[in-house]
Amino acid sequence: MSAPAPLKKNDQDLPATGPEATGASMRARAGDEILVRGTTAGVIARDGEIVGLHHPDGSPPYDVRRADSGRVTLYFAGPDAYIRHPVAGGDHARAR
Template sequence: MNGKTGDRLHVHGNVVGQPDRTGEIIEVRGPDGGPPFLVRFDDGHEGLVYPGPDAVIEPRAKASR
């Protein structure tokens, strides 16, 4: 799983009743765009994340002209 700064990380809840978490990748610390990622979650919390199989990276939307 590779990401870039500005991409969105979406982590699906894997327990009944656990909400999904989303955030912006603000730093990529692994080689060649791999994990770990420093992520600023939508609630303002920042953390170092090694995403598992329940995570998806959504590429940053490119600005249209």
């Protein structure tokens, strides 16, 4: 089993991130929404807005403002997390 090829440092566009893209393959931008799945299918356990990045390629960890408390925390995304990128009009579209 081999690891995915790393992104080149000069890549300008971040890849789309969906439920299957987690952990090291996850890429985000400030303003994206991060969702953490619950233990039951279809249930969102936690969500928040990514307000800060620690790596220029958009990989974890992230500074996340939690929707329920407004508190900003450092978050290391695990396999139960995924990103939704905002679309025009301020709404979020489910990542593919």
